[in-house]
Amino acid sequence: MPVDIVELKHKLSGLRIALAHDYLVQDGGAERVLAAFQRIFPQAHTHVIIHNPKRSHPDFARQNIRTSFLNSWPLAKNYYQWYLPLLPVAAEHLDFSGYDLVLSSSSSFAKGIIVPARAKHVCYLHTPTRFLWENRIGYLADLQYPSFIRAALPFILHQMRIWDRMAADRPDTMLTNSETSRKRIWRHYRREAQVIHPPVDTDHIPLSRHPGEYWLAGGRLVAYKRFDLVVKAFSKLNVPLIIFGVGPELKKLKRLAGPKTKFVGLVKDEEKTRLYRYAYGFIHPQIEDFGITAVEAMAAGRPVIAYGQGGAAETVIPGRTGVYIESQAWEDIGDAVIRHRAESYDPKEIRAHAETFSFNNFEKKILRQVVKVMELEDDEEPTLLDDAYGTYFD
Numbered sequence: 001m002p003v004d005i006v007e008l009k010h011k012l013s014g015l016r017i018a019l020a021h022d023y024l025v026q027d028g029g030a031e032r033v034l035a036a037f038q039r040i041f042p043q044a045h046t047h048v049i050i051h052n053p054k055r056s057h058p059d060f061a062r063q064n065i066r067t068s069f070l071n072s073w074p075l076a077k078n079y080y081q082w083y084l085p086l087l088p089v090a091a092e093h094l095d096f097s098g099y100d101l102v103l104s105s106s107s108s109f110a111k112g113i114i115v116p117a118r119a120k121h122v123c124y125l126h127t128p129t130r131f132l133w134e135n136r137i138g139y140l141a142d143l144q145y146p147s148f149i150r151a152a153l154p155f156i157l158h159q160m161r162i163w164d165r166m167a168a169d170r171p172d173t174m175l176t177n178s179e180t181s182r183k184r185i186w187r188h189y190r191r192e193a194q195v196i197h198p199p200v201d202t203d204h205i206p207l208s209r210h211p212g213e214y215w216l217a218g219g220r221l222v223a224y225k226r227f228d229l230v231v232k233a234f235s236k237l238n239v240p241l242i243i244f245g246v247g248p249e250l251k252k253l254k255r256l257a258g259p260k261t262k263f264v265g266l267v268k269d270e271e272k273t274r275l276y277r278y279a280y281g282f283i284h285p286q287i288e289d290f291g292i293t294a295v296e297a298m299a300a301g302r303p304v305i306a307y308g309q310g311g312a313a314e315t316v317i318p319g320r321t322g323v324y325i326e327s328q329a330w331e332d333i334g335d336a337v338i339r340h341r342a343e344s345y346d347p348k349e350i351r352a353h354a355e356t357f358s359f360n361n362f363e364k365k366i367l368r369q370v371v372k373v374m375e376l377e378d379d380e381e382p383t384l385l386d387d388a389y390g391t392y393f394d
Contacts, residue, residue: 004364005360005363005364005367008364008367008368008371009367011371011376012367012370012371012374012376015100015101015374016098016099016100016101017041017043017044017099017100017101017102017103018044018045018046018047018096018099018101018102018103019034019037019038019041019044019045019046019047019102019103019104019105020046020047020048020094020096020102020103020104020105020106020110020113021034021046021047021048021104021105021106021110022048022049022091022105022106022107022108022109022110023048023049023050023051023052023080024048024050024051024052024053024056024060024065025050025051025052025055025056025077025078025080026055026056026220027055027056027057027266028219028220029126029177029198029288029289029290029291029292030105030106030107030126031056031057031060032198032199032292033105033124033126033177033198033199034046034105035057035059035060036198036199036359036362036363037103037105037124037366038063039359039363040363040366040367041103044103045064045066046060046063046064046065046066047065047066047067047094047095047096047113048065048066048067048068048110049067049068049070049071049080049087049090049091049094049109049110050067050068050070050071050076050077050080050090051065051067051071051077052077052078054077055077055078066094066095068090068091068093068094069090069093070083070086070087070090084156084160085156085159085160087108087109088109088112088160088163088164088167090109091109091110091112091113091167092112092113092114094113096113096114096115096116096119097116098116099115099116099119100118100119100120100374101119101120101121101122101370101373101374102115102119102120102121102122103122103123103124103366103370104121104122104123104124104171105124105126106123106124106125106126107125107126107127107129107130108129108130108131108164109129109167110123111123111125111167111168111170111171112163112164112166112167112168112170113170114170115170120172120173120373120374121170121171121172121173122171122172122173122174122175122369122370122373123170123171123173123174123175124175124176124177124196124366125168125171125174125175125176125181125185125193126176126177126181126289126290127176127177127181127184127185127289128164128168128184128185128187128188128189129164131157132157132160132161132164133161133164133184133188134184135224136157165188165189168185168188168189168191169189169191172373173194173369173372173373174191174192174193174194175193175194175195175196175366175369176193176194176195176196176289177195177196177197177198177289177290177311178195178197178289178290178310178311178314179195179313179314180287180289180309180310180311180313180314181193181195181289181290182194182195194369196362196365196366196369197290197314197315197357197362198290198292198357198362199357199358199359199361199362199363200292200295200296200299200354200357200358200359201269201296201359202296202299202351202354202355202357202358202359203358203359204269204273205273205276205296205299205300206273206277206300207299207300207301207347207348207351208276208277208278208300208301208302208347209301209347210277210278211280211342212278212279212280212281212302212342213240213278213279213280214240214241214242214262214278214279214280215234215239215240215241215242215279215280215281215282215283215337216241216242216243216244216275216276216279216280216281216282216283216297216302217230217241217242217243217282217283217284217285218242218243218244218245218272218275218293219244219245219293220245220246220247221243221245221246221247221248221249221250221253222247222248222249223248223249224286224287225249225285225286225288226285226286226307226328227243227249227253227285227286228249228252228253228256229285229328229329229330229333230243230283230285230330230333231243231253231256231257231258231261232256232330233330233331233333233334233337234257234258234260234261234334234337235256235257235258235261236258236330236334237334237337237338238258238259238260239260239337240260240261240262241260241261241262241283242261242262242263242264242275242279243261243262243263243264244263244264244265244266244267244272244275245265245266245267246265246266250263272296273300276296276297276299276300276302277300277302279297279300279302280302280340280342281297281302281303281304281305281322281340282294282297282298282302282303282304282305283304283305283333283337284304284305284306284307284312284316285306285307285325285328285333286307286310286328287307287309287310287312288310288311288312289310289311290310290311290314290315291306291310291311291312291315294306294311294312294315294316294322295315295354295357296354298315298316298321298322298350298351298353298354299351299354299355300351301347301348301350301351302347302350303321303322303323303340303342303345303350304316304321304322304323305322305323305325305333305336305337305340306322306323306324306325307324307325307327307328308324308325308326312324315357317353319344320345320349320350320353321345321349321350321353321354322350323336323340
């Protein structure tokens with residue numbers, strides 16, 4: 001362990017630390033950040049509104065998870081959306097008595113937890129609550145609720161927006177995952193947030209020298225990620241494609257798929273690493289807050305074809321680690337695949353770029369922020385050179 005990380009952890013020794021998260025009902029990027037927090041603070045208790053071990057990453061089953069009163073309510077673990085108006089209440093009733101510091105990972109409700117007056121709350125906010133702000137229209141259109149519930153939802157969501165805006169004022173310090181999210185947080189909450197890119201476990205993804213056998217895409221199969229464009233492009237090209245992940249779009253995608261498209265479902269980390277290693281490259285057609293899967297692919301030395309908006313604009317370097325498509329259209333994806341030339345990329349350079357998003361860099365930056373908010377800093381301030389180039393010299 002680097003000496004400066006040991007020193008930072010020594011400053012925090014003796015503090016009673018808790019972690020908070022919205023709910024553990026899926027395995028996505030936000031959950032990977034929570035897992036990183038648990039790795040940094042292994043003795044901390046984790047508080048969530050709902051925990052469904054059957055749908056979350058199995059590693060969480062080994063953690064000390066404390067849940068809200070909603071966790072035991074009928075069907076809440078599988079259909080928590082039915083309790084939507086109660087989710088803010090459940091977040092506020094999570095008990096943080098006796099803690100000195102609460103570090104939350106939130107995309108919605110955990111930022112609104114209430115901590116004791118003497119405690120500090122550092123919130124790693126992945127994005128403003130998507131269904132209340134950026135995706136409020138699409139959220140209502142996609143819901144499969146009875147008509148009488150859908151008619152009432154606009155009024156419920158309006159009241160939740162009021163709570164959500166107030167809840168964003170509660171953390172003492174706000175961090176976020178990308179410049180895209182930082183701008184959204186300012187737009188909707190008028191709060192400044194410091195960007196700390198989420199960690200990618202590059203140490204467990206070896207560099208691949210394999211020429212490739214197929215193209216790869218994957219993640220949570222939800223509408224906004226636009227996997228339908230990828231599937232349609234490859235059905236036209238008749239080129240091998242593998243898609244990993246599960247979600248509500250799976251049936252639709254299978255109907256659109258051509259004969260050379262294969263769906264492998266939810267895969268373990270070891271299998272996903274193997275998929276990266278034997279791919280020509282990775283397709284990333286969506287606008288993400290950050291996009292961990294694209295960086296994981298680059299850790300294996302695989303180039304990325306990405307829509308150049310959102311987090312991809314901060315992780316993919318055109319011409320060096322991948323290429324941008326101009327619009328979210330299957331034609332642009334197909335054109336990029338046809339024009340792809342593997343000899344144009346250096347796998348070592350691609351991996352070196354991915355390593356700037358390593359867990360060690362993330363850990364150091366999180367510890368520095370926690371030390372700062374707990375006012376445990378030494379008198380000597382870091383130099384401008386260290387602040388600007390620390391990522392490269394870590």
